[in-house]
Each structure stands twice: as C-alpha cells, then as structure tokens.
Amino acid sequence: MQETQTDLAPSPGDGGEVHADLSLAQDLRRLADEAKVLAQAEFAFQKSRAAYVGAEARTIALLLVAAAVVVFFAAMALVVGTVIALGPLLGPWGAMAAVTLVLLALAAFCAFGARARVKRMTAIAGNTVGGDGK
Template sequence: MQEMTPGLAPSPHEAEDPTLAEDVQQLMRDARALAEAEFAFQKTRAAYAGAEAKGIALLGVVAVVLVFFAVMALVVGAVIALGPVLTAWGAMAAVTLALLTIAGICALAAKARLKRLKNAISDKKG
C-alpha cells in the first residue's frame, strides 16, 4: 500500500478504482445479463430440439410403416413360394407357425428383460 501524504491529491489510478458497492453492482448487472443470455440460448435450443423431434418422429413412423409392408411382402412371398411344395393351406400354416414361433421367442425375451428390470429396480435377488 502507498501512504498518502497530507495535502496531495490522489493519483489518477487511485481515483479510478471503483468502490466495493460499485463492484457489486457491476457484478449484479453482469450476472443478470449472463442469466438473460443463457435463458434465451436455452429457449432457442429447446425450440430447435422440438422442431427436430417432429421431423425425427415423422421419419420414424414412415420407416416403421415401410418395414411393416416389407415384412408383409416377405410373408406373402413365402406363402406363394411354399405353395407348390406344401399346398396353399400347408404353406399358409407353415408361415403362420414360423411367425408365431418368432413372436413367442420375442415375447419370452421381453418377459425375461422385464423381470430383470423389475429386480434391478427393487434391488431383489431372483
């Protein structure tokens, strides 16, 4: 620290130093400006995410519909291809049985995963 000699004017550097109150006020103004900017950024980001989510959902629905039709074409093709070998009724029964078997395997796998999830959530063994 510098000692001030009585009667001398403060140096220009000392006169420009803000007081503690001014520093706190400036800090509050800066914090408010930062908070407003962050809020505006997050609001814009949420709007962008919402708009993108609509497009993603639409593309997902279109993909699921197209996969459904592709699987139906595969099923019809399998019935037609097996028709001469197993007769029409036999081909239909074989394809239906195959699809039900696949569905059953998927259902059992889903049941096992659900049980595992319930056990993990409840912290129970078994």
C-alpha cells in the same frame, strides 16, 4: 497502472472514504447489471436451444414412425412372398399354414425370451414375481 491505483486510494482526512464507497457501489451496480444481462442472454440461448431440440425431436419421431411403417410393409411383403413361393410345393392352404406356424413359433420364442428376462431382472432387482422369495 499506478496512477489508477493511487486515484482510488482514499487520502486521509479529505473524505476519501465516501469516494471509495461510491465507487464500490457503482461497481456493484455495474456488476449486477452485467449479471442481469448475462442471465437474460443465457435464458434466451437456452430457450432457443430447447426450441431447436423440440423441433428436431418431432422430426426424428416422424422419421422413425415412417421407418417402422416401411419395415412393417416389408415384413408383410416377405410373408406374402413366402406364402406364394411355397404355394406350388405345399398348396395354398399348406403354405399359409406353414408360414403362420413359423411366425407363431417365432413370436412364442420372443415371448418366452422376454418372460425369462423379466424374471431375471426382477430377481436381480430384489423383487420376485411370485412374491414368496423363490
């Protein structure tokens, strides 16, 4: 190690400053080249990572759509099965009316719950629905 350090040290009077400047310039060029290579590698890595995330996001979205479709059909099967099961007890029209009314009541319950949450959210956020501060 000592030999390397003494080799780089300029000796007074024999142009050692020029040698040290050239070495520093070469080191800076190498550092810039390595930084460029590192930046290119990082860019390539991030690009491939983004491509992977995009492909996976598309697959995830398709799987979620398929799951939603299957859940919809399962719910429809439940509704039709309930109408068929209640048919002998209430008659076909009564069963249809009962299932429809229960589903409408469930939808109204969800809508009123959502409305209450919107009002509470806007009140907390500082905006009122009516605009009059109440």
